[in-house]
Amino acid sequence: MSNYVIGLDIGTSTTRSVIFNRNGVVISESEHAYSTYRPKPNYSEQNPLEIESAARLAISTSISKLKITPNDIIGLTISAPMHSLICINDQNEPISPLITWADGRSYPQAAIMKESYGQDLYEQTGTPIHPMSPFVKLIWMKENQYPPYYEATRFVSIKEYILYKWCGTWEVDYSIASATGLFNIYTLHWDVEALAIAGINESQLSKVVPCTTQVGPLTTRVAKELLLHTSTPIIIGASGGVLANIGVGATEEGETALSIGSSGAIRRFTTQKTIDAEQRTFQYAFTKESRIVGGATNNGTILMQWLARQFSSLTKKETMEVADLEALAATSSAGANGLFFLPHMNGERAPKWNAKAKGGWMGLTLSHTSADMIRSVMESVIFNMYEIHETLHEKENPTKKLIVSGSYALSPLWVQMTADIFRKTVILTDSTHATAWGAAWLGMFALGEVESLEAIKAYIPIKHEVLPTVRNVVMYEEYYHLYRELYNKNKPLFAEIDRLQY
Structure with missing residues (x-):
C-alpha cells in the first residue's frame, strides 16, 4: 500500500x-x-x-x-x-x-x-x-x-x-x-x-x-x-x-478560517446562494453543492515588513526583524493610546474593493511612541479582517468556531488582538502547512482513500485556544467604530491623492 x-x-x-x-x-x-x-x-x-x-x-x-x-x-x-x-x-x-x-x-x-x-x-x-x-x-x-x-x-x-x-x-x-x-x-x-x-x-x-x-x-x-x-x-x-479552509478543518457551516500572511483572507463554506448586495464579499463555487464565501485583504504582514525596512533605515541597523517590532508593540497598551492607522497601503479588496484606498496614521501626537505606531498598524489589520467578518454575519450563520493560520498566527500579540476584536475564542492548529494538507486530503478523498472532507478534523492537532480579554473587548468595540468612520470620511480624498502619485 x-x-x-x-x-x-x-x-x-x-x-x-x-x-x-x-x-x-x-x-x-x-x-x-x-x-x-x-x-x-x-x-x-x-x-x-x-x-x-x-x-x-x-x-x-x-x-x-x-x-x-x-x-x-x-x-x-x-x-x-x-x-x-x-x-x-x-x-x-x-x-x-x-x-x-x-x-x-x-x-x-x-x-x-x-x-x-x-x-x-x-x-x-x-x-x-x-x-x-x-x-x-x-x-x-x-x-x-x-x-x-x-x-x-x-x-x-x-x-x-x-x-x-x-x-x-x-x-x-x-x-x-x-x-x-x-x-x-x-x-x-x-x-x-x-x-x-x-x-x-x-x-x-x-x-x-x-x-x-x-x-x-x-x-x-x-x-x-x-x-x-x-x-x-x-x-x-x-x-x-x-484548501486552506479544509487544511485547518473549517469545513462546515459556521466554521470560519482566518489566515494572514503578506495578504489575508477570511472564509467559510456555505450551501446558501445569497449574494451580498453591496459586493463586499466573494462567493466562489467549490462543488455542485457548496461554495466558499468570504473576503480577502491586500494588507497583512506586508505592512510589518514595510515597517521593518523603515525602522532598519532609521536606526542604522542592518536588519530589523518583524519579531523585534512585535516585541516593541507589546510595550504599548491595547488601543495604542488612541492612535489609529488606515492599513490600505496596497489599495484594498474586501470589504471596500477600492484599489485607490490609501494608508496612514490618524490621531498622531507628540506624545505617541514608536511602540504605539507599530501597535496601531497591527490592530488596523485585525479591524479590517473583522469588518469582512461582519459582512458575512449579515448573510450567513454566526461564527461558532474561529480558526486562525498563516505567518501572523506565530505572533501571540496579534492572535490576542484577534480574540479581543472578534470577541471570540481563537483556535490555533499545530500545522504550518494548512493549504498543502488540505490539498493532500482532497486528493485522498478523490481517490477513495478517506471517507469525507470533514474527516480531516481528526488529523489536525490543536495547538491551543486563546480567550478574549474582557477589558479589551469593550474598548476595541468603540475603537472599531471610529476606525470605520475614519475610512468613510477620508474616502473622497483617496482618488485625488492617487492622481498625484501616479
Whole structure:
C-alpha cells in the first residue's frame, strides 16, 4: 500500500511541495521562489515559465530527500492562487507575462463596469468587480489594444498552464474558474454575458471540471523529471483559499478560517446562494453543492515588513526583524493610546474593493511612541479582517468556531488582538502547512482513500485556544467604530491623492 501523498502549494511568491503520511505528518518538503516584476506603476507580473520550473523542482526535491519510489506515492493534488491570467498562442505557449491578482492597471475599467453591468455580473459570478479579476483584466486588454490579447487563442491561469505542460490537457476546477469573474455560479458554466463583454468566447477557455477530477497521465518526460510514474494520480484540486479552509478543518457551516500572511483572507463554506448586495464579499463555487464565501485583504504582514525596512533605515541597523517590532508593540497598551492607522497601503479588496484606498496614521501626537505606531498598524489589520467578518454575519450563520493560520498566527500579540476584536475564542492548529494538507486530503478523498472532507478534523492537532480579554473587548468595540468612520470620511480624498502619485 502506498503511504505518502503530495500537496503542491503554488503561491504568489513561492511554490512548496509537501509530502505527508496518511495521518498528516510532514515527511518532506521543498520550497522554491520566483520574482514578481513591476515594470510600471500598478503592474504586477510574473514569468509562468519560472513558476512551472519551480513547481517541478519543488516536487522532485521533496521526493529525492526521502529516497522513496513512485510506488510509495498515493497521488499529488494542486493548490494554486486565484485571479492569475496568461495569454496563450496557437502553439500553446505563453505570449504574455502572468498578470497577478495584485495588478491594478485595469482600475478605470473596473470603475466603469461597476457602475454599469457590474451588479448583474456580480450576482451571476459571485466575483466582485475589481482589477484583480481576469474578467476586468481582459476588458483592459481589449480597450488598450494589448497585442497578446489579439494574438491569443486561449486565456488561462497558472494552474491550467502547468497542467497542460505536464499532462497535455486544458482543464480548470470550479474554484479557479469561479474566481475569474467569467463563470456562472448557478449554472456552473462559463457566463455568456461576461464572455461577450470581455470579447472572448468559450473555446478560448479550459474545460471546467470538479475539484476531485483526476487529470493526466503525466507525460513520460515530465514524470521522469518529477520522479513519479506516468500513472501517478494527479488531482486537479482547487484554489489556495478553499484548501486552506479544509487544511485547518473549517469545513462546515459556521466554521470560519482566518489566515494572514503578506495578504489575508477570511472564509467559510456555505450551501446558501445569497449574494451580498453591496459586493463586499466573494462567493466562489467549490462543488455542485457548496461554495466558499468570504473576503480577502491586500494588507497583512506586508505592512510589518514595510515597517521593518523603515525602522532598519532609521536606526542604522542592518536588519530589523518583524519579531523585534512585535516585541516593541507589546510595550504599548491595547488601543495604542488612541492612535489609529488606515492599513490600505496596497489599495484594498474586501470589504471596500477600492484599489485607490490609501494608508496612514490618524490621531498622531507628540506624545505617541514608536511602540504605539507599530501597535496601531497591527490592530488596523485585525479591524479590517473583522469588518469582512461582519459582512458575512449579515448573510450567513454566526461564527461558532474561529480558526486562525498563516505567518501572523506565530505572533501571540496579534492572535490576542484577534480574540479581543472578534470577541471570540481563537483556535490555533499545530500545522504550518494548512493549504498543502488540505490539498493532500482532497486528493485522498478523490481517490477513495478517506471517507469525507470533514474527516480531516481528526488529523489536525490543536495547538491551543486563546480567550478574549474582557477589558479589551469593550474598548476595541468603540475603537472599531471610529476606525470605520475614519475610512468613510477620508474616502473622497483617496482618488485625488492617487492622481498625484501616479
